[in-house]
Amino acid sequence: MFRYASQRRIMNPEIFYQRYIENDFEQFYVQKRFEDICKQFLIMKNQQGEMEEPFEAIGKYYYDLPKEHKNGEFDVVTKDDRGYAFYEAKFREAPVSNAMVEKEIQQVNMTGLYCYRYGFFSKSGYDEDISRSDVVKYTLDDLYxxxxxxxxxxxxxxxxxxxxxxxxxxxxxxxxxxxxxxxxxx
Incomplete structure (x- = not known):
């Protein structure tokens, strides 16, 4: 019923964890849940009145641009009185770069929706100073x-x-x- 159940019963817990759990946990389970964590973080900030502009809706945004043969999704999008704020959750070993931020912003602009804020959640931080006034950055320290x-x-x-x-x-x-x-x- 459970994968590696027999190994778990007979192996040292440290070795079992390193061999069967560690990589799967961080690369697959947590990576998939990171977007949910970021969304919950924004909801908590909104409920506690800590958002610059309180939002009234939150979710994902999927786009399809058939003429350009492009489609994709944005991890977390909020809607408030000023418009939309798009947030990307980057659960990667490498820090988020300025080039990555600009690429994501360009993708948002291609959709034609008015976006006044861009947010980024990064597991590994940021390798450059991103000094745009319309960009907000979060790290694991902010989430915890x-x-x-x-x-x-x-x-x-x-x-x-x-x-x-x-x-x-x-x-x-x-x-x-x-x-x-x-x-x-x-």
């Missing part, structure tokens, strides 16, 4: 703030991963990395 994140909003494994990325990685045991028995050190 013990006063804002709750287990109610983000499931335990994701919260553990975010904390894991920010904490001293060598001090965690395999059991804590997999989400069981996880607790915040004092």
């Amino acid at each position: 703030n013990e006063k804002k994140l709750t287990l109610k909003i983000i499931d335990r494994a994701i919260l553990a991963f975010v904390w894991f990325r920010l904490a001293n990685q060598t001090s965690l045991t395999a059991t804590q990395k997999m989400g069981r028995g996880w607790s915040r050190p004092s």
Whole structure:
């Protein structure tokens, strides 16, 4: 029923985690959930009155430009009284560059929708100073703030991963990395 169940029963937890869990967890599970985390983060900021312009709708935006033979999606889009704000979630090892930001903005502009703000969430930060006044940047440090994140909003494994990325990685045991028995050190 569970993949690698027999190996899990007979192997050392650290070795089992390194061999069967670590890569899949970060490359597949968390990567797919990162957009959801970013969306929930924006919703929390909106509910707490921390958005510059409170939004009334949030979701994804899919576009299809048949004449140009292009289509795609934007990870998180909000709508408010001023228009639209587009956010991209970049769960990559490499930092987000200015060229990547400009490429994403160009894609948004091709859709013809009025966008007054562009946002980026980056797992690995930013390698250059992006000094556009219409761009807002978030990192993992922004997403993890013990006063804002709750287990109610983000499931335990994701919260553990975010904390894991920010904490001293060598001090965690395999059991804590997999989400069981996880607790915040004092």
